[in-house]
Amino acid sequence: MKNQILKLVLFIFVATSVISCQDDPLEGVVSNDRQFLSFKIDGQVGPAIIKPEGEGSGTIELFAFGEDIDLSSITPKFEVSEKATVSPQKGEAVNFDNGGSHTFQIVSETGKIREWTVKISIYEPILDGEWKIRSFLYDWHIGLNNDWGWGVFGAYDVATSSYDPANYVPEVLAKDFPDAAFEEDNTIEFKTVLINEKGNPEGTFSYEAGDDNSFSSFVLNPDHQGNARDYSHRFRKMPKGNGVWEFNELGNVITLWEGNKNGPSVKGNVTVDAQGNISIAFDIWENSFTWDHWDAESHIQNAYTIYYNFELDNI
Template sequence: MLPRTTVIWAGSLLGLSLLGGCTQDPFKDIESHERAITAFTLDKGQIGVAEITRTPETGKIVVYAVRGTDLSNVVPTIQTSYKATVSPGSGQPVNLSANNRTYTYTVTSESGEARQWTVEVKDYESDLDGRWQVTNLQFQYFIGEGESWGWNGTKNLSANIPDATKENDNILEMTTTGVTADGKVTGTFTHSPGPDGVFANFMFGAVDYNYKFRKLPRNQGTWLRDFATNTITFNNGQAGQARTVALEFSADKRTLKMPFNVQPYDIDWNGSGSKQELGGAKFAWYMFRKL
């Protein structure tokens, strides 16, 4: 059980930071026994927030980093509990590549009590990394939405554009390469045409619908994953060709759905029913299975 004063300090830390230097510290005559690391951030490669586990006797921090990150000379930023000090200090370079990528810090409270904190760095295992095969490409359409004569539905895109079946054996291979300063994960991709050797061409007769349905760029490029919006943006290096889709994993992470909005909503009222459905498409999605 922590001392009563410890609980008070922990709960009041935010308030103290807001009071600023011009206000007298209400705890200046109370000696702190706290000796915890409250936040730990690498200067490169880290994915997400460090996992901090603490017992009355021990402390452990697990940090996930992009595979291949050079950990031999990193500069962690370390936050400690009220009036505690840490050795080595925050901002001091350390080697986290040795000793099975573990490192021990010592945190000392204002009262002089010390606790050892073990930091362990693990490779970030991305649920995107690996090879994925396209199994289907579907779309949802609305014609005359809200009208008694209207219709809507969900279909395989190949029902309206037969050439879309060529997409169903495509292989998407993704590899995580890094992380941005604001926490987005970066990587590379290769989108190959599969055993049939060809990509789909989304044409309905002479009408080109690639502007609607070619959301997965061909060949190679980079991607940026935004966890806040649960989206991934593909970029093949061509100006104006970045494509953003959502990510929906199955519970076992073995299948993946990438839905996207289909714009613009441009129905050809003089066209056939199939052509009207393509123009009236609002959503489409790729389905993948992990190889």
């Protein structure tokens, strides 16, 4: 037993000696790196866009939100390449009052220099304002990705495993849900309040009924069995009344909470057209179709997305 312990101790000693005698492959190597690894300021929206350009320059673009932003005294938080030095230094207040720009200089361990132009632009929220519904649409397809299917996506091309976009035209929801028309005069107001620690805008919203003082009903009456069937759990995505939201601009995803963040929530995809109109699309697919009914109910049960398309309410 003692011999085994002695052999183990000798083995560890020899192995340690061999490792310690090996040359360090990084010894004597110096770095040319002169990069910004990260860059952030208070009130920043989303991540900074960091672009090295050639051997000696680079740009950083970012957006900041807030009416009281003082561009003459910004203290950025950043990380640079190991063993590189930067000017202005970390923790130093910087004057961006010259058109929102300032030039930083990073010097590598070897003495190479890269000039970085940092540009801060004031963020203009794309959601803020009072909006009215321009259209309330949905799409559906029976037998999606099968050549026997039909719906607003058009015919499925087996050869290309796709649909011709020219054949895709979402339908007015009131065609199959008559009382969905109550939604078509509703309004919503978005207001950005802050930028959170993730760099996402957050704010409040108020979704109100229009002149008819009514919201859509998603009850199909009668259904194929002659009964009233309520599909609100699928189609009532937009919360009524007041709530809060968070918008991930990088992914174009908005999360809406009814009341506050302790309330029910729903996610939608936001798009903006060339005129500045916004659209919020909600996924409503459920695999619940049965073959004992047709027409409106088959469309409803095979629905994939509803679209709230808004334009600014200038009245």
